[in-house]
Amino acid sequence: MSTALAVHHGPFGRVALYNLDRSMTLHAHREGHLIFHVQGPPGSIDIEGEQYPLEPGQGVAVSPWQPHNYCCLHPGKPSLYLTLYIKPFWFLDASRRASASLRFGRSPIDVTETINRLVFKIAGAMLEDADDSYVAGYLYGLTQESFDQSWQWIAEGASFTRCAPPVRDFRVRNAIKLMREKVSERVVLDRIARGAGLSRPHFYKLFRQQVGITPNMYLNTLRMENAIDRLVTSIDPVTDIGLDLGFSSQASFTRFFIANVGIAPSDYRRIVHFADAA
Structure with a gap:
């Protein structure tokens, strides 16, 4: 049975440590969404028909309003994930960069040493009920690292990031x-x-x-x-x-x-x- 070890809400949005042993339905969020494997069997995320692995060394970024769903590859065997739902305006304010819309350049996120350290700092702080400011600081660092990396191999780069086009009709x-x-x-x-x-x-x-x-x-x-x-x-x-x-x-x-x-x-x-x- 899927469970949560910790869920924190705040000005940043929300962050959760989920033990998942079943797939989820296709859905979307208005927040920028980051998912990192912590332990257990690997899983995957389907984003608009493309499959991306969730495993050691590989995370996934989902831009606001992108349809996606979690795919459990080993039903009944729970996998622990750190899951971020970051409010775009909080990230924009924290980054002080007009281009930081939280629209990711690509979905796969390579878990570098810096990203891995931040993932486990956040998980540890949540489980130990640490000071909220530490959690928020780590969340910003992890989101910024992931955001920058997602644009690293994109020709126009993060400086050309745009929010989703406005609803004009x-x-x-x-x-x-x-x-x-x-x-x-x-x-x-x-x-x-x-x-x-x-x-x-x-x-x-x-x-x-x-x-x-x-x-x-x-x-x-x-x-x-x-x-x-x-x-x-x-x-x-x-x-x-x-x-x-x-x-x-x-x-x-x-x-x-x-x-x-x-x-x-x-x-x-x-x-x-x-x-x-x-």
């Missing part, structure tokens, strides 16, 4: 606004399409062109973010959180959460640590 912007407003309802995407003035096929095609993922995946990301936020910041029962997000039962919400996050919502709430904003 007002109908897609209206659809996104409606989805955000109705994330706590049983959202029917056909109604969202009509509300944005589009037919269903045109809506799906235009949304993917503008955003890079399907409306279903975008809505699932909103639900996942809302669920995590409420688990961390409220004492609302897990059942109520699931029902408020449109799930018919706690069991269906738990299945959704495990498929997208890796562990059960009750386990996530039990292990999470919220870092001080300072």
Whole structure:
């Protein structure tokens, strides 16, 4: 059974030590995502149809909104991963570089001596419940090293990094606004399409062109973010959180959460640590 050894939330985003023994569903995050193998059998990450190994010496970077899923290659045999979800604006502020959008140049990350040291410093600090400032400092160092390396072999280099192109079509912007407003309802995407003035096929095609993922995946990301936020910041029962997000039962919400996050919502709430904003 997949478990979490530690989860820290803070201004940087979140970072987790996950013991995973099952594959996850295709999903996306608005954060920059880094995954490093710590121990156990190797796994892999599928990013937009390409497989990248997660093993000693090899990590993976996922840019914001890139569809991806974890593939467990040895079901029932857990592998421990350090998993980062870094907020792009936190990284931009910390780096003081206008080009640092957290859009990675390539997905494979070679685990250099510096990166390996930072991975184990972060893991050790989380397990020992060290001062939050140490964790944040190590996270920035690891993200910067990985970001720089991801552009090392790209012709234009990191100085030409751009954020994902903005959503320009007002109908897609209206659809996104409606989805955000109705994330706590049983959202029917056909109604969202009509509300944005589009037919269903045109809506799906235009949304993917503008955003890079399907409306279903975008809505699932909103639900996942809302669920995590409420688990961390409220004492609302897990059942109520699931029902408020449109799930018919706690069991269906738990299945959704495990498929997208890796562990059960009750386990996530039990292990999470919220870092001080300072």
